[in-house]
Amino acid sequence: MSRKQYRYKGAEVSCFVKYFLFAFNILFWLLGAAFLAIGLWAWAEKGVLSNLSAITDLGGFDPVWLFIVVGGVMFVLGFAGCIGALRENTFLLKFFSVFLGLIFFLELTAGILAFVFKDWIKDQLNLFINNNVKAYRDDIDLQNLIDFAQEYWSCCGAHGPNDWNMNIYFNCTDTNPSRERCGVPFSCCVKDPAEDIINTQCGYDVRRKEKELEWQRFIYTKGCVGQFEKWLQDNLIIVAGIFVGIALLQIFGICLAQNLVSDVKAVKASW
Known part of the structure; x- marks a missing residue:
């Protein structure tokens, strides 16, 4: 057996991490696509696509924007994580983990600011x-x-x-x-x-x-x-549990992506 083959056997990509991250993100991707499709369909039904001036109308809150923004973010993240895991693409995996980390940081900052500036x-x-x-x-x-x-x-x-x-x-x-x-x-x-x-x-x-x-x-x-x-006071434990659960999912996703990036780099280094 050649030295190159021996070193390759010592460093390999974890199939569990790869396909678990793929499965996790394909659900995320499909859910984001559904949200985005609903938002765009509702937007088109209102005739906003033919009246671009309505985009700058910030007088009231339009729930359609919530579907479009949340769906768009989920779609992009799910795509990056799904394809990055399947193709072992370190660029997409890094994009996924950094973007997810940024969202987690913004959520954490928003939570702290909301507590400090309650009034x-x-x-x-x-x-x-x-x-x-x-x-x-x-x-x-x-x-x-x-x-x-x-x-x-x-x-x-x-x-x-x-x-x-x-x-x-x-x-x-x-x-x-x-x-x-x-x-x-x-x-x-x-x-x-x-x-x-x-x-x-x-x-x-x-x-x-x-x-x-x-x-x-x-x-x-x-x-x-x-x-x-x-x-909110009566359901504080449930609300807090939901936010903690979302945060743990985000941290778990970041860890999986970084672990897969490390495996891919180790395999490439053994070539």
Whole structure:
């Protein structure tokens, strides 16, 4: 046996690491592709592709962007990790591990800053919700997101039902011709368990009642900011566990990629 063959046998790429990283990333890649496809399809359905000026409209949050950005990042990372592992390409593997490490660092930084600047984050959350309350009827995806949040957390508006005065369709001004004037969206309504069909007009004229105590019979009177904070406190262990789990997956992926890079370099050095 030649010296070259003997040295090659002493350094080899771990099949377990290679194919485990490949399988891990192909799922990640396919999931990212699905997110990206959904986001682009929804974007095209809205006609944004034919109206490029809408891209610069930052007045309200468009949930479609969440699918596009998250899906795009997952797709690129999954592609790099999948092809890098399969082809033993050190450039793609290094790109995968560095990019994943950067995301982990940004998440860690964001978590620390969120803890340090809690009051500022709360103010930004208030501003975010208020801006999207104003844009409620402007985007169907945004509308569905707000309705889901208000139903899930049993809340109405950022701090209460009167926040809907900021919306041109729901405000109580005499000049407002809308039938929804002085009302709230149906997602603010207290649900009757006996009703199988959602009454989308249940919030009409609710805020015309003089006493706010009367509102409680028909709609949620607590704001979504307070309800979200309460939910976060009640589910702190679960939320923390999810973030720790995601962080461990990222660290595990980085370690696998670096281990595979080391194996490939060792094999190349033995040639």
